[in-house]
Amino acid sequence: MMWQDAEAMASWLAGFAGLEVADEEGLGLRQPPAKAAAVLVAVHWQDGEWRIMLTRRTPHLRNHAGQISFPGGRIEPEDASARVAALREAEEEVGLPPAMVRVVAELPHYDTVTGYRVTPVLALLQGAFQPQPSPQEVAEVFSLPLALALDTAAYERHPYVRDGVAGHYYALRYGDYFIWGATAAMLRRLARHHAANP
Template identity: 50%
Template sequence: MIPEALRRALEGGGAASSDHDLNPEVVLPADRRLRAAAVLVPVWQREGGARLILTKRASHLAHHPGQIAFPGGKIEPADESPDHAALREAQEEIGLPPAQVEVLGRLPLHETVTGYTIVPVLSLVRGDFMPVRQESEVEEAFSVPLSHVLDLSRYRVEQRLWRGGWRRYYVVPYGPYYIWGATARILRSLAERVQP
């Protein structure tokens, strides 16, 4: 049932999302230059129910230290496609073999406040998998029940001061994991598309 629901969620395109969705007062320059990135949204098929694999970024990193994120990163010139970039990054960051991944398709683009346009690559992970984290970038690899992040009632809007103004964003916490920002926004977009 889960693969079918995810495939249906990819039908019909959809509008891009943004870290600015909840901040309509922000005026973005029309000539802004965004860097291309891709992330894997890996749904892991398990006996007890589907789970979503996420990472906690290393606390020493200059950008987004300690934040919960999808495996992913910049699209490099050698990458054949955003899908290839997402699979490459997932293998580098958590040791996920591309052969275990079935790419289902791409969710709508997401623009971040840090100047990236992200291609979320929705995928299924099959079989057993023991994460091997890239210690220089990943503090922890973990999974959460897919049902948790597909439940719209689990999302809330919070805000914090950022660059002199209040910035609002989605959060979808799970246990000790504070999932927020771009990761939560992309997951909410997926949850909205899966709803009947």
């Protein structure tokens, strides 16, 4: 494919809408998914390659402090859809104007161990973007090479025990960044789909 062609990339990304999910993430015991959330998986061209935008949460947050995540959060009652929620959260967290975002697909939801049902919203950024992270929520905005995210061999499997139930989670290393949990699991779904549909 033509990696520098935005139209070709948008068309290619839209193919992930057909992603099939096999529940083999190994998370073991999960709470019932009672809380709806959405995240923005934003692909953009930077430094000669396609990349995915990620954030590092501030260390003082009550939940997920210091973790790597996509921009996103709860779907509020006033949000008309997961797409609207993801765009709203991205604007609040990193200053991303919705007008710069071309949504190409909503991916199958991901259920977390903490009871969230997360809808990943896959999108292409249109034009150069200078992040303006919210100091209350985001310590840093960075981007992960898409080629690394799509490499199934790059994911590490780690065992854990939660509430007496054994399971495992996946992690992805990029420089000093350790991406794990739901974020790594959702990225790995993209990688597995890409490997099965090259």
